[in-house]
Amino acid sequence: MAQDDLYRTVVLERARAPQHAGALPAATLNGQGSNPLCGDRVQLHAVLDGQGRIEAIRHETRGCAICAASADLMAGRVTGQDRAHVGRLHAELVEAVETGTAPAGLGELAAFAPLHQHRSRRRCALLPWSALIDMLNDDKDR
Amino acid sequence: MDQSVITPTDAAGSLRHVRADFPILSQKVHGKDLVFLDSAASAQKPRQVIDCMADTMRTQYANIHRGLYWMSERTTEAYEAVRDQVARFLGAAAREEIVFTRNSTEAINLVAHSYGGLLKPGQVVLVSEMEHHANLVPWQMLRDRGGIELRITPITDDGALDMEALEANLADGRVALVAITHMSNVLGTITDARAIIDMAHAAGAKVLLDGSQLAVHRRVNVQELGADFYVVTGHKLYGPTGIGVLWARRELLEAMPPFLGGGDMISTVSFERSTWANVPHKFEAGTPAIIETIGLGAALAYIESIGFDAIGAHEDALTAYALEALGNVNGLKVIGTAPQRGGVISFIMKDVHPHDIATLLDRNGIAVRAGHHCAEPLMRRLGVTATARASFGIYTTPEEIDFLAATLEQIRGFFV
Numbered sequence: 001m002a003q004d005d006l007y008r009t010v011v012l013e014r015a016r017a018p019q020h021a022g023a024l025p026a027a028t029l030n031g032q033g034s035n036p037l038c039g040d041r042v043q044l045h046a047v048l049d050g051q052g053r054i055e056a057i058r059h060e061t062r063g064c065a066i067c068a069a070s071a072d073l074m075a076g077r078v079t080g081q082d083r084a085h086v087g088r089l090h091a092e093l094v095e096a097v098e099t100g101t102a103p104a105g106l107g108e109l110a111a112f113a114p115l116h117q118h119r120s121r122r123r124c125a126l127l128p129w130s131a132l133i134d135m136l137n138d139d140k141d142r
Numbered sequence: 143m144d145q146s147v148i149t150p151t152d153a154a155g156s157l158r159h160v161r162a163d164f165p166i167l168s169q170k171v172h173g174k175d176l177v178f179l180d181s182a183a184s185a186q187k188p189r190q191v192i193d194c195m196a197d198t199m200r201t202q203y204a205n206i207h208r209g210l211y212w213m214s215e216r217t218t219e220a221y222e223a224v225r226d227q228v229a230r231f232l233g234a235a236a237r238e239e240i241v242f243t244r245n246s247t248e249a250i251n252l253v254a255h256s257y258g259g260l261l262k263p264g265q266v267v268l269v270s271e272m273e274h275h276a277n278l279v280p281w282q283m284l285r286d287r288g289g290i291e292l293r294i295t296p297i298t299d300d301g302a303l304d305m306e307a308l309e310a311n312l313a314d315g316r317v318a319l320v321a322i323t324h325m326s327n328v329l330g331t332i333t334d335a336r337a338i339i340d341m342a343h344a345a346g347a348k349v350l351l352d353g354s355q356l357a358v359h360r361r362v363n364v365q366e367l368g369a370d371f372y373v374v375t376g377h378k379l380y381g382p383t384g385i386g387v388l389w390a391r392r393e394l395l396e397a398m399p400p401f402l403g404g405g406d407m408i409s410t411v412s413f414e415r416s417t418w419a420n421v422p423h424k425f426e427a428g429t430p431a432i433i434e435t436i437g438l439g440a441a442l443a444y445i446e447s448i449g450f451d452a453i454g455a456h457e458d459a460l461t462a463y464a465l466e467a468l469g470n471v472n473g474l475k476v477i478g479t480a481p482q483r484g485g486v487i488s489f490i491m492k493d494v495h496p497h498d499i500a501t502l503l504d505r506n507g508i509a510v511r512a513g514h515h516c517a518e519p520l521m522r523r524l525g526v527t528a529t530a531r532a533s534f535g536i537y538t539t540p541e542e543i544d545f546l547a548a549t550l551e552q553i554r555g556f557f558v
């Protein structure tokens with residue numbers, strides 16, 4: 001079996017040795033998302049700066065490699081970004097997993113594009129993102 | 143080679159010839175040969191079933207029971223002949239004991255509604271910890287509607303029904319119905335239906351067996367078992383979707399009120415009141431799944447042409463072969479090791495989530511199921527959120543098991 005294009009090194013590495021996992025005691029925002037179908041669960045902890053940008057974010061993920069890697073890559077990618085930018089990245093990721101072609105600029109997140117062949121697994125990659133967007137929206141509504 | 147020695151591998155491959163009957167098995171998935179190991183979710187269909195259904199639509203189709211013309215009468219005959227066939231297949235005392243439903247789920251809901259409606263507040267329905275949601279949720283709904291108590295009988299750590307706990311659960315004499323799986327769709331456990339029925343009857347309880355899995359692999363005889371209700375679902379029996387069966391003792395069916403109302407289930411109708419048709423038609427409202435029922439008949443004929451002796455021998459050998467092969471995969475743990483078991487094997491792998499296993503197997507053409515298998519409470523009992531599950535049909539070969547085991551070993555290599 002050849003190294004699989006979906007389970008690329010970056011996905012496997014981030015799932016095995018995440019760079020942004022763990023608690024964040026200073027967090028002012030906490031959110032979570034879960035997928036009852038498979039028991040995947042993502043908890044997010046973040047601090048925003050005065051301009052509403054994500055100053056720091058950590059995740060605690062229990063789930064499959066796709067979900068865990070997605071949460072970790074997301075945390076790295078959204079640090080320093082605001083809600084609007086997160087929304088754009090999410091939309092591009094959705095496009096990638098639905099069409100199989102990643103918009104330029106998606107960077108490492110393009111690793112999830114092969115999910116277009118695995119409809120049932122798309123939500124594994126998207127779960128951390130919907131949890132993040134819910135968390136940011138809840139904050140805005142407050 | 144000594145022709146008289148039949149090795150386990152020979153037995154595990156003994157139904158190889160039936161593969162030619164299943165057109166789908168020559169399909170490719172992601173460019174690889176399809177290795178279909180999800181028959182417990184739904185089995186593939188032989189051309190005998192496919193052709194029968196297509197021929198029915200091409201040459202002999204009309205609505206049944208009401209037409210006065212030749213085409214309708216022939217279709218009615220074909221449809222009702224399947225009732226006789228199912229009655230023989232399950233060892234029923236009479237064709238009137240066979241009620242056609244959409245699937246097992248609907249059959250169990252029918253019993254929960256109609257038999258459940260006869261139960262009194264304070265009476266108990268008893269299920270086991272390893273039920274499919276189909277044999278749990280309808281009873282929860284009955285509990286919430288009718289003041290019935292729902293009691294859960296635990297399983298042992300190896301995945302067998304805890305017979306001592308069952309006896310204790312029956313002791314107060316308040317159990318009206320024991321509803322238990324005849325074979326677990328997660329653990330593969332085959333329950334000791336005879337012992338369960340004897341125990342339940344001694345305590346004054348009726349017994350429903352969920353035969354959705356078992357009836358595919360073993361001959362069932364509801365009279366020999368002494369059961370009161372038995373359900374099966376056509377699509378797991380190499381037949382089409384949309385057709386299932388409830389068998390129940392005639393006197394029970396006669397005492398039960400109807401389930402759905404409408405055409406076909408009535409005797410007379412006026413605006414003031416209606417009277418019900420005789421059993422089983424009382425429980426078959428509306429135009430049934432005519433083509434699917436006739437297709438189920440073809441599926442049962444197909445199964446019987448192979449015979450349960452051959453099917454059982456193949457499955458036992460293949461299951462033993464698979465348990466050994468999977469047991470040799472590093473980090474793999476089989477969930478469910480009851481001594482009496484069929485060809486449904488759940489497993490987990492250290493450091494690899496079941497969904498990743500399923501996707502990576504799929505990339506190699508191997509179809510397995512991963513998730514909670516519609517048995518969330520059982521998953522909780524087992525202390526896992528999900529498992530991967532390989533399940534076998536008559537067309538499964540030992541070479542497919544070898545390929546599964548080798549691919550699992552490679553997948554594990556990715557993650558460690």
Ligand SMILES: Cc1ncc(COP(=O)(O)O)c(C=O)c1O
Binds near residue numbers: 274276
């Ligand atoms: C043990 C068991 N019971 C009930 C069912 C429900 O069958 P159906 O969905 O055809 O109603 C299944 C199928 O998954 C099953 O495995």
